[in-house]
Each structure stands twice: as structure tokens, then as C-alpha cells.
Amino acid sequence: MKIKAVIAALFAAATGSASVAYADINVGVTLSATGPAASLGIPEKNTFPLMPTTIGGQKINYIVLDDASDTTTAVKNTKKLIAENKVDVIIGSTITPNSLAMVDVAAEAETPMIAMAASARIVDPMDAKRHWVFKTPQNDAQMAIAIVEHMTSNNVKTVAYIGFSDAYGEGWWNEFQKIAEARKLNIVANERFNRADTSVTGQVLKILSAKPDAVLVGGAGTPAALPQKSLKEKGYKGIMYQTHGVANADFLRVCGKDCEGTVLPAGPVLVAAQLPDSNPVKKAALEYVTKYETANGKGSVSTFGAHAWDAGKLLANAVPEALKKAQPGSKEFRKALRDALEGTKNLTGAHGVFNMSPQDHLGFDQRARVMVKIEGGNWKYVQ
């Protein structure tokens, strides 16, 4: 009898707490805190505790799962979040392959999803499925245009490309090649390397024998330092370009003095303190930097965590709108939330200013990127 009573009590408690949870807004998060994309996923994970716990008077529950940079796990997490946790919105994942795979699941369950991965393909071309999907990081194309502009204004005529032999490197190659050809840049070499490679001597020698004015490295995080170090070691003197994927302190630590003078496009949050006061993003970016560094120590901030922060910003802006129309936990609320996200106008995040439209579920303009140069082992804002 006693056991039965206990079970009954537990059951009552469980259902009781569940009914309370229904009134809260549940935000399901899946990110890559382990596996190859861990250096991107960890700062994102650290950002969620900094986000508001109530929006518009409603309690927000963040349910954060790790997908280990694995596509299957990301899909599994998404299904679990929708079926078991009854989430009102999904945030994730960190990388493009995972996010693309999650689009189908989120659209089928009619749950809005905000991706923290870079590829434009996540929200473009707009169709019935992507109707439910938004993203916060800048498109590769925007960044590639910035690089090509910098190249042409610095008299670069010939350029070599060396990128990761995965989706990141291929994506950059496609964007960069298109824009470079349109601007009459001559691409003289196109090489690939693996994140885990211990040597890129072969690729580097081939690039050197093509004698390019500039080299673009299409890699993310510290592995992108390897080709640059090898090029310097073999005496390359031209301009080096990196992508915004390297924008964290570990890259500077590993690359050291070999990366002096490297140019890259990045989100404004990377050089928040150096931005002119007239820049509309400065205040929002500094707010994130201060919050993150207070919680995780000085110099720990990276641009990747700010993508998660911006997802939170979008939510904080959209939730009060949606609450006017429906109660959290319902199908109507998810639809209202989606509509509110799409209606985001002039919202300043840490990475830029969002102006969404039915056709554009990112909503960034050129205010979302700055050119940055590595000087004296630090990021330096270039006008």
C-alpha cells in the first residue's frame, strides 16, 4: 500500500510539474559541443545561461542537447525535443550539415527553427519547408564579397585558394569562385586539405609554384593556421586571407607571428570595442562581450557564441508578439512565433541589424561584417 501511495504521489508530482511546464515557453537547443565542431559549439553552449529567463512575463526553459557534430544525432535531438519536451522553438545546430537535416523535421512539426550555422542554403531558396527556418550567422557570400572587394582594392590580380576538404571548404570555394570570376580575379590554384592533416607541404608547394598575389585559406578554427604557417615557412610574401571561421583567440595562439598581417572578414562583435561609436552594432555587441567575459573570463569571447546570443535576441523580440495571439505549447503559438520572427525589423544583435522578410530569413546587410587585420597578435578593425 505504502509503495502504491508513493507511486501515486510521484505520478501526481510529475504530471503536476508537467502541466506547469506547459505554461512556460520551452526552447529546444541542439548544438555541437563535442566532435569536430566543438570549438564553435562550446561558446554557443556557454551563451545560453546568459540569456533571459523570462520574456514578456513568461518563464523560458532552455533545453540544451549536444549533437556531437553528428547529423543523425542532430535529427534525433530535434525529434526528441519536439516529441518529448514539446518545445515551441528549436535553436540549432552549430554546423551546416546538421542544420540542413533538421529543416525537414522542424517543418514537418510546424515548429520554428533558428539555425546557428553559416551556409545560405539553410534559408535559401525559400520554400514551404524553409518557411519555418531562420538563421543568425552571416551568409558565406556576404563574407566572400567583402574579401574580393578587399583584394581588388589592394591590386591583387592572381589568387590561390586552399580550403577544407569538407562542406565548409567546398561552400567557400563555390562562393569565392563565382564572385572572383565576376570581378576578373584570376584563380591560379585550388587545393584542399583535411582538418586533421599533419602536413600540407604538397599543396603549399603547388600554390607557391603558381606564384599568386594573394592566398585565401577556407578553413575554420585552429586547423586553418597550418597552410598559413607552411606558406610562411616556405617564404611566401603575398597577402594572406582567412575566413570568419578562424575568429577566435585560439587561432591567434596557434598561428602566432606567422599570422601577422592576415586579413579576414568577420562579424562586428570580434572588434566590438574598436568600432566607431556611430556604428549601430557597437552597443549590442559590447553588451554580449561584457556578459560573456564576466561569466567565462577575460578574452574568452568568440564570434560563434554571439550567433547563439542573436538567436536569443530574435526570440526576445518575437515572443511578446506571439504571446498576444496564443498560449505557449500550442500549435497556434508556434505559428504566431514564426510570423513574429519573420516580421523582425531593425533589431540590433551582436553581429548586425536584422530586417527579416518572407523571402529573407536572415535579414543582414553590410552592417553585419567588418574587415579585420591581425596586428601584434590581436584583431584590428580596418576602416
Added chain:
Amino acid sequence: MDLQIALLLGQDGVTNGAVYALLALALVLVFAVTRVIFIPQGEFVAFGALTLASLQAGKLPGTLWLLLGMGIAVALIEIAISVRDRHLQRIPSIALLNVGVPLVLAGALFVVSPATLPLPVQVVLSLMMVVPLGPMIYRLAFQPIAEASVLVLLIVSVAVHVTLIGLGLFFFGAEGSRTPAFTDMSFEIGDALLQGQTVLVVVASVVLIGALFFFFERTIYGKALRATAMNRTGARLMGISATVAGKLSFTLAALIGAFSGVLISPITTVYYDSGFLIGLKGFVGAIIGGLASYPVAAAGAILVGLLESYSSFWASAFKEVIVFTLIIPVLLWRSLNTRHVEEE
């Protein structure tokens, strides 16, 4: 491709090949003695390199806690067995070896700041932290199932690999590290510039291979290992303990792995999961040697290094494909050339 490029690529290939050769030898050794296909071999490379990098950054490496934790686990098991068998006099030596030594090491690292020590001392300290993990892993994971089939041993080996990768991420974080070069010397040979560090890698590998040869040919422990590799039952009848042989082979494998890690960390950035791919290439070398012949395995590993280097020049996008496809003709050739012997 002119001669200079060919020479530079060759030099790069031999340098990488030398490291693969060391790992191939370790894999052959472990397989011959214990029948374990030792997938975590590469983790010792990463642990060795990253432990050294942590010491140089003035941090206490996570491997120290792993060593303490595993030491305590091994000591508890051994003490329980001693109590059961009433060999109480063994307890002090068990505790001293598995827990005492790591504690002294930890204490020493707390007292002196590791970043200020000279490089050779840092290297020795890193090896002291990583190498004992080898026999401890054998004691915890493989000794209880030493008589199991090759397949079961392989599955456990995969489990150990996944566990160590996870611990590596936890200890060292997702980003890689590089250590400063042992030497800044460089030589001009013709037009090609030869880095002192790459020469050091090749020389150190050759010396280590020579030392292994001496160990197997001239010392009683080396001969015992060879005997166990040839015939386990026969060796046991001659009084060679299979457990000691297993532990010894794992110690050597850990030493070779950690030492390779220390060697390559100034040339390349090492990540918590870099070891796997390096170990896998050593494995291709070992397969060329049929997991039995040391010289062929070493030669095979050098071949892998050269192939990798030249294919990265000609077709960088397909480099790994080319390297790992090499294994298919080799397996074909081996299976056509050798008589298949059923496992006992």
C-alpha cells in the same frame, strides 16, 4: 614538378613516414603479443603532444588526473585480489607503484611551475605521465579478457579509443596546440632547405627503431616478448607470464606513441583527436607488413608517408582516398600469397 619540389615532397613524406613507421611497429608489437588491434595507439600521440603543450603553457595537464584515477582503480583491483589470495605482503608495493608514484609526480608539478623547466625535463615529465597509462589500460581493459577472440579484443579496443577521445576533449579542449621546435637549425642541401626539426624526427625514429631491435635481440625481456608472440602457450610453459608480456608490450606501445607525439608537435598542430588519423596511417603500414613483420611494416609506413606527400601535391582533394585505397591491393596481394591459417 621540378627537382626541388620533388625533393621537398620526399623530405616531407619521409618525415611523416618515420612517425607512421614508429606507430606501425607499436601496432605490430601489440598485436603479435596480445592479439589486440590497438586502435587507441594514436591517442597516445595526441596525449603525449598535448601534455607537453599544457606543461609549457604552465597548466596542469588533465592526463595527470587520468593517471591518478586509473592508478587508484588498478590498485583497488590488485589489492582486492591480494586480500582474496592472502598475499598481503604485496599490498604496499602495489599501492606505491600505482598511486604513490603518480602522487609524487602531481606533488612535484604543484611545487615547481612546469613552464619554467628546461625542454628535456618537460619531455621526460610528459612521458612519465602518459606512458604508465599503457600498462594500466591493459590491466583494466584487456587483461581480464586476455583469452577472448580477436574480434572481442577489437571491440574493446574501439571502446577504449572512444573513451580516450572523449577524455581528450575534456582535458585539452577542442582547440589544438603546438609546441616550440626543439631546434631552430636548418641546412641548405642544393636548393632545398632542410629544417632541423624534421631531421630530428627522422633521426629520433631511427634511433628508437634501433633501440627496439636491440631490445628484442639482446635482452631477456625482449626475447620473452618474441617468444610470446611466436607461441603463447609454449611461452607460458617456459615460465613467461602472459600478463607481464602484455603489460610490457602496452608500455612500449604507449612509450612509442607518446614519444611520436612529442616529436611531431613542433611540426604540426595537434588536436585531442589528431592521433586517430595518424594511428590509422601507421595501421596501413602495419597491414602492409601483415601485422607480423617489423621491417616490412616500417617500410610500408614510409611508403604511406611518401604516397601521402606526393598525392597532396597532385590531387590534394583525394589524398586520403589514395592513401587508404592502398590497403586494397595490399590485402589482395597478401591473401593471394599467403596460406590462410585458421585461428586456434
